[in-house]
Amino acid sequence: MNFKINIEPEGNTVEAVPGDTLKSVLESGGYYFPQNCGGKGKCGFCRVNYIEDAPKASTLEVKLFGESSDYRLACMHKVESDCTIYVPPLYEAMISGKTIAGFKVSGGRSGFGIACDLGTTTVALYLVNLGSGEIAGQYVFLNPQLSYGADVMTRLNLAKAEDKRKELTNAIYLGLTEGIKKLLNSGEVSPDQIVKLLIVGNTAMTHLFLGFGGEGLERAPFRSPFERRGCIPFNPEKIGLTWEVGCEILPILFSFIGGDTIASIIASDLDTKPGLRLMIDFGTNGEIVLSKQGTIWGCSAAAGPAFEGVGMYSGMPAVKGAVEAFTDEGEPKIIGGGKEPRGICGSGYISGIAYLLKNREITPAGLLKRDKNKKREWIPLLTGDNPPRITQDDIRKFQLAKGAISAGIEILCGEADVEYAHLDEIVITGSFGNRIDISAAVETGLIPRINPDKITFIDNAAGRGAALCLSDDHHRKRALKLRQKMNFINLGEHKLFQEVFVDKMKFPTKY
Ligand code: FES
Numbered sequence: 001m002n003f004k005i006n007i008e009p010e011g012n013t014v015e016a017v018p019g020d021t022l023k024s025v026l027e028s029g030g031y032y033f034p035q036n037c038g039g040k041g042k043c044g045f046c047r048v049n050y051i052e053d054a055p056k057a058s059t060l061e062v063k064l065f066g067e068s069s070d071y072r073l074a075c076m077h078k079v080e081s082d083c084t085i086y087v088p089p090l091y092e093a094m095i096s097g098k099t100i101a102g103f104k105v106s107g108g109r110s111g112f113g114i115a116c117d118l119g120t121t122t123v124a125l126y127l128v129n130l131g132s133g134e135i136a137g138q139y140v141f142l143n144p145q146l147s148y149g150a151d152v153m154t155r156l157n158l159a160k161a162e163d164k165r166k167e168l169t170n171a172i173y174l175g176l177t178e179g180i181k182k183l184l185n186s187g188e189v190s191p192d193q194i195v196k197l198l199i200v201g202n203t204a205m206t207h208l209f210l211g212f213g214g215e216g217l218e219r220a221p222f223r224s225p226f227e228r229r230g231c232i233p234f235n236p237e238k239i240g241l242t243w244e245v246g247c248e249i250l251p252i253l254f255s256f257i258g259g260d261t262i263a264s265i266i267a268s269d270l271d272t273k274p275g276l277r278l279m280i281d282f283g284t285n286g287e288i289v290l291s292k293q294g295t296i297w298g299c300s301a302a303a304g305p306a307f308e309g310v311g312m313y314s315g316m317p318a319v320k321g322a323v324e325a326f327t328d329e330g331e332p333k334i335i336g337g338g339k340e341p342r343g344i345c346g347s348g349y350i351s352g353i354a355y356l357l358k359n360r361e362i363t364p365a366g367l368l369k370r371d372k373n374k375k376r377e378w379i380p381l382l383t384g385d386n387p388p389r390i391t392q393d394d395i396r397k398f399q400l401a402k403g404a405i406s407a408g409i410e411i412l413c414g415e416a417d418v419e420y421a422h423l424d425e426i427v428i429t430g431s432f433g434n435r436i437d438i439s440a441a442v443e444t445g446l447i448p449r450i451n452p453d454k455i456t457f458i459d460n461a462a463g464r465g466a467a468l469c470l471s472d473d474h475h476r477k478r479a480l481k482l483r484q485k486m487n488f489i490n491l492g493e494h495k496l497f498q499e500v501f502v503d504k505m506k507f508p509t510k511y
Pocket of ligand 1: 033039040041042044045046073074075076
């Protein structure tokens with residue numbers, strides 16, 4: 001007899017065969033556990049909360065969550081009865097709710113198109129009315145490949161084994177097939193109205209989507225076999241659409257600069273506007289692009305998913321219930337209001353860490369100050385029963401991410417001989433949207449100290465660029481011309497990278 005697992009707060013139910021681990025059952029129901037240790041009970045990231053009748057806690061669970069907590073590690077417990085659990089918000093498969101407010105593409109064609117931003121952590125689908133130019137619907141979900149590893153290197157390593165590579169590719173095909181169904185429902189459009197689909201992704205996501213692994217990317221000269229190509233055609237039947245749908249992928253520009261960066265450049269007009277402009281995409285793969293009077297420099301920095309709240313102790317996407325910032329007094333600002341935060345999103349971590357730096361709770365090296373001679377593992381920024389918290393491990397992950405991004409900025413500006421003070425604009429894209437607190441980002445050393453009026457936000461830039469290229473050949477041609485304009489800097493091979501990275505991991509010493 002199978003058991004039923006009720007999942008709160010959505011009220012979903014998944015069935016389990018007796019003896020299955022809770023983690024594997026939840027994953028089969030679309031709940032993912034990013035950055036996990038592979039079910040060895042070591043990382044703590046597969047925690048779930050039993051609403052009633054929690055199984056006996058292990059020594060590790062007591063250490064992690066406390067004696068009276070009902071949190072348990074899903075990988076360590078077999079399902080042996082019906083149960084009701086609460087899955088923390090980070091792991092919810094669907095995180096819809098993003099909008100591209102007021103954004104339109106050129107219309108005048110018939111039918112609908114789908115623009116897809118295939119991210120390492122999230123996949124965003126936009127339904128484009130090719131007649132009116134309006135965005136008719138959208139659906140955002142966690143990339144199902146997250147259960148194989150949070151970063152691209154882990155997934156590419158796994159993909160060395162043929163069976164795992166196939167699993168990774170199938171996971172994204174299945175995710176997209178389901179995602180497209182939900183997208184069409186949201187826009188009340190039938191599949192036969194779809195005439196075009198355009199996918200943009202970073203190099204690794206593009207490789208895995210096409211059934212490849214890290215071919216060409218693992219050793220010098222680090223060239224993807226998909227570089228120097230036009231758009232890459234793809235069989236739409238693999239993701240549940242009919243063969244008549246014109247389906248293609250924006251090309252890879254240089255080894256680690258993929259179609260998502262091309263799309264972001266198009267959306268922010270970095271290739272057409274004059275002056276000195278810097279674009280920073282705070283994704284799992286942080287792309288940095290600098291334009292100087294029509295010439296473009298670009299690099300990719302392996303930031304990891306910390307800015308998206310993934311892998312952080314209380315991390316969650318920037319949706320209702322997340323702490324998006326802290327006031328000067330340390331009060332949380334919660335998305336959607338309310339007094340009970342569910343977790344902390346990327347902008348909340350930047351703001352919280354800036355607050356802790358200002359109050360000298362963190363040293364410039366990134367260590368939490370000792371408490372009465374005792375080493376501290378986490379800081380009680382919020383109150384309540386098991387409240388969201390910022391841990392020493394979170395701070396270290398944040399430092400690694402900000403070190404990679406700010407080292408990339410410094411090296412790119414050095415290569416183009418540009419001083420921060422002379423920049424005309426910094427364009428910020430990525431999952432923060434316009435939530436990021438600029439002064440907190442400057443205080444943590446994440447972005448250069450420039451006049452805040454020069455900073456512009458473009459949320460979902462890769463999705464916007466994909467929609468533009470999908471709807472208008474003029475933008476598609478702009479995208480294909482970028483290769484001639486760009487100088488690619490491979491940070492991993494740059495002689496200064498290691499030194500600058502280590503330096504940039506430290507926090508500014510102003511306090
Ligand atoms: S997956 Fe790491 S503790 Fe469960």
